[in-house]
Amino acid sequence: MPVKRRWLPFSPWHLLLMPMSLIFVLPLVQMVLASFMSKKQLNRFPPQLIPTSFHIEGYAKLFAQSHILLWFLNTVLVSTISVVSHLVLCSLAGYGFARLRFVGRGVAFIAVLATVMIPIQLLMIPTYLLFARIGIVDTIAAAFVPWLASAFGIFLMRQFFLSLPVELEEAARIDGAGALRTFLNIVLPLARPALVTLAIFTLLSSWNDLLWPLVAISDDTRFTLQVGLASFQGTRRTEWSQLMAGNVVATMPLILAFLVAQRRFVATMTFTGLKG
Amino acid sequence: MTVTFAASAGTQPARHQQPSGRRPRGRTIRRTLTGWAFAGPATIIVVGLSIFPAVWAFFIARTRWNGIAPATDVGWRNYERVVQDPDMGAAAQHTVVLTALFVPSAILLGILIAIALNQRIRLIGFYRTCIFVPYVASAAATGILASWVFNPQFGGANAILSRLGLPQQQFLESPSQALVVVCVIALWGEVGFATVVYLAALQDVPKELIEAAIVDGAGRFKVFLHVTMPALRPVTVFMAIWETITALQMFDLIYTTTRGGPLNSTQTVVYYVYELAFQTQRLGYGAAVAYLLFAVTMLLTLAVIGYGRRGGREAF
Numbered sequence: 001m002p003v004k005r006r007w008l009p010f011s012p013w014h015l016l017l018m019p020m021s022l023i024f025v026l027p028l029v030q031m032v033l034a035s036f037m038s039k040k041q042l043n044r045f046p047p048q049l050i051p052t053s054f055h056i057e058g059y060a061k062l063f064a065q066s067h068i069l070l071w072f073l074n075t076v077l078v079s080t081i082s083v084v085s086h087l088v089l090c091s092l093a094g095y096g097f098a099r100l101r102f103v104g105r106g107v108a109f110i111a112v113l114a115t116v117m118i119p120i121q122l123l124m125i126p127t128y129l130l131f132a133r134i135g136i137v138d139t140i141a142a143a144f145v146p147w148l149a150s151a152f153g154i155f156l157m158r159q160f161f162l163s164l165p166v167e168l169e170e171a172a173r174i175d176g177a178g179a180l181r182t183f184l185n186i187v188l189p190l191a192r193p194a195l196v197t198l199a200i201f202t203l204l205s206s207w208n209d210l211l212w213p214l215v216a217i218s219d220d221t222r223f224t225l226q227v228g229l230a231s232f233q234g235t236r237r238t239e240w241s242q243l244m245a246g247n248v249v250a251t252m253p254l255i256l257a258f259l260v261a262q263r264r265f266v267a268t269m270t271f272t273g274l275k276g
Numbered sequence: 277m278t279v280t281f282a283a284s285a286g287t288q289p290a291r292h293q294q295p296s297g298r299r300p301r302g303r304t305i306r307r308t309l310t311g312w313a314f315a316g317p318a319t320i321i322v323v324g325l326s327i328f329p330a331v332w333a334f335f336i337a338r339t340r341w342n343g344i345a346p347a348t349d350v351g352w353r354n355y356e357r358v359v360q361d362p363d364m365g366a367a368a369q370h371t372v373v374l375t376a377l378f379v380p381s382a383i384l385l386g387i388l389i390a391i392a393l394n395q396r397i398r399l400i401g402f403y404r405t406c407i408f409v410p411y412v413a414s415a416a417a418t419g420i421l422a423s424w425v426f427n428p429q430f431g432g433a434n435a436i437l438s439r440l441g442l443p444q445q446q447f448l449e450s451p452s453q454a455l456v457v458v459c460v461i462a463l464w465g466e467v468g469f470a471t472v473v474y475l476a477a478l479q480d481v482p483k484e485l486i487e488a489a490i491v492d493g494a495g496r497f498k499v500f501l502h503v504t505m506p507a508l509r510p511v512t513v514f515m516a517i518w519e520t521i522t523a524l525q526m527f528d529l530i531y532t533t534t535r536g537g538p539l540n541s542t543q544t545v546v547y548y549v550y551e552l553a554f555q556t557q558r559l560g561y562g563a564a565v566a567y568l569l570f571a572v573t574m575l576l577t578l579a580v581i582g583y584g585r586r587g588g589r590e591a592f
Contacts, residue, residue: 010397010398011395011397011398013392013395013397014397014399016388016392017389017392017393017399017400017403018403020389020392020403020406020407021402021403021406021407022406023464024406024407024409024410024464024468025406025409025410027410027421027422027425027432027464028409028410028413028421030421030425030432031421031424034424042430043429043430044430045429045430045434045435046435046438046439047430047431047432047435089317089318089321090318092314092315092317092318093314093315093316093317093318093319095314096311096312096313096314096315097315100307100310100311100314100315101307101311102307102308102309102310102311102312102315103304103308103311104308104311104312105311105315108315108319108323111319111323111327112318112319112322112323114327115322115323115326115327117574117577118326118327118330118570119521119524119525119566119569119570119573120525120527120546121525121527121545121546121549121550121566121569121570122329122330122333122563122566122567122569122570123325123326123329123330123333124549124550124553124554124566125333125336125549125553125559125562125563125566126328126329126330126332126333126336126563127325127329128553128554129332129336129343130325130328130329130332145325146325148321149317149318149321149322150322151322153318154318154319154322178310179310179314183314204412207414208413208414208415208416210414210415210416210527210528210531210532211527211528214531215550215553215554226414226416226417226528229416229417229420229532230416230420230531230532233420233423233532240424240427240430243420243424244420244421244424246420247417247420247421250414250416250417251412251413251414251417254412254413254414255409255412255413257412258408258409258412259405259409262404262405262408265408265412266408266472269408269411269468269469269472269473270472270473270476272469272473273469273470273472273473273476273511273514273515273518
């Protein structure tokens with residue numbers, strides 16, 4: 001066996017990974033710490049990394065001077081509706097495109113795939129006008145309607161259903177089960193991993209969306225967290241502890257979910273990248 | 277990794293034996309109704325919220341309209357104005373610079389970090405978590421956080437520079453630096469995605485290939501160059517398209533860091549469309565700019581796919 005020469009007591013990859021990790025995670029740590037600092041502590045140069053004392057004035061002012069609680073509830077509502085609707089509509093459509101034979105299937109599926117090429121800027125103006133026509137401007141519906149279903153979701157579910165062995169379904173059909181019964185009782189219970197991936201994708205997209213609620217909602221009690229924070233930032237450019245407190249409220253739910261279910265999140269990102 | 281939809285769309289054999297008493301036409305209608313009941317709602321939402329508005333935008337782009345007063349038809353004149361508009365020229369230039377900085381950096385960093393994270397060393401789980409976590413933070417929150425980190429007076433970035441004995445910088449408040457800083461912030465938020473994708477692709481590279489190359493006497497670097505890199509090619513084509521679209525469509529981050537400033541130095545085409553449509557109420561002209569961006573994006577995507585195909589053929 002050749003003896004590996006080691007010029008360091010540890011792998012040289014640590015020299016790259018340690019600073020990289022700090023670059024990625026320190027700003028987030030600073031964000032949390034800064035949200036607990038007073039204005040005086042924050043307006044100091046060089047900035048303190050670890051505060052000598054903790055203050056909650058940032059949070060107190062944030063909750064007193066903005067509708068952050070409403071924004072949080074609106075965002076939870078928007079994300080819940082988006083995720084549930086995605087799970088129901090995209091799995092139904094995915095199954096339809098994967099397994100059912102019907103007139104217009106090919107055209108409809110190509111139309112769905114073609115939509116991913118249309119950029120959001122092209123849609124900004126007419127979608128706003130469409131929302132105005134159907135009367136959902138300035139309601140939180142404007143924040144979730146764009147996330148009721150997506151081409152990515154339909155495609156993801158279709159690919160998953162195509163990968164399932166067809167024999168189970170055939171057996172159910174021969175036993176007299178209709179398409180819906182087969183789908184609900186046989187196929188859907190097998191689809192859990194795909195549904196989790198879809199739910200995470202939709203949660204990330206709808207929770208973090210800024211553009212749609214920004215163009216369609218101007219009533220500040222109907223804001224989502226992202227729009228609320230952006231507008232709060234516009235009026236309080238230098239109130240860093242309040243802004244960081246808002247950032248913590250807006251990002252921590254997803255960061256905690258990520259830390260708890262990292263494997264599922266990474267699987268979702270991988271799927272987006274490799275199959276999307 | 278392989279996209280299978282093209283092969284499978286037409287390969288659904290008629291599986292169900294036709295019950296003897298039913299006429300085939302009735303069965304076709306019933307099947308079609310069932311199929312549309314499944315696929316219809318999602319399809320109508322997805323197509324209705326993209327293809328329909330995109331066609332509508334084409335007609336809006338042929339008008340002069342502020343959204344309230346009746347629109348006047350101006351034909352192709354909006355497009356003629358786009359070409360002559362100096363603001364549009366500047367916005368296009370910023371978009372090209374941003375894309376040219378962002379896309380190669382994201383891909384190279386993604387590959388580099390993915391290779392590092394693919395090593396079997398201690399703390400690797402900790403490193404992965406740290407590097408992936410910014411991806412779940414919204415671009416809006418990232419922008420707000422970054423505008424504090426890069427704040428010239430109290431921010432952490434200048435603190436590090438002064439610790440290193442380097443001159444203080446204006447970052448997002450300097451017209452010459454803001455676009456680069458925006459790009460750095462975007463990389464911070466997006467590289468996690470590229471890394472995850474490359475990490476998965478690296479783990480798909482067949483071990484036998486690498487071992488065979490080592491047996492044949494190839495060094496680590498040669499293995500990487502002649503075995504790993506060609507295996508990553510399809511993913512890189514995808515990432516190039518994905519990151520180009522990300523750069524071309526970047527909006528949230530610019531909105532929460534610079535709002536297009538200072539002196540319009542970070543005003544990209546997307547941001548310009550937003551300004552035209554929702555700040556200055558020039559809907560027709562905004563739609564024309566958006567259509568032009570769409571055309572350029574399409575051409576770029578096709579060019580990248582074409583380049584990827586051609587390169588792929590040369591490699592084999």
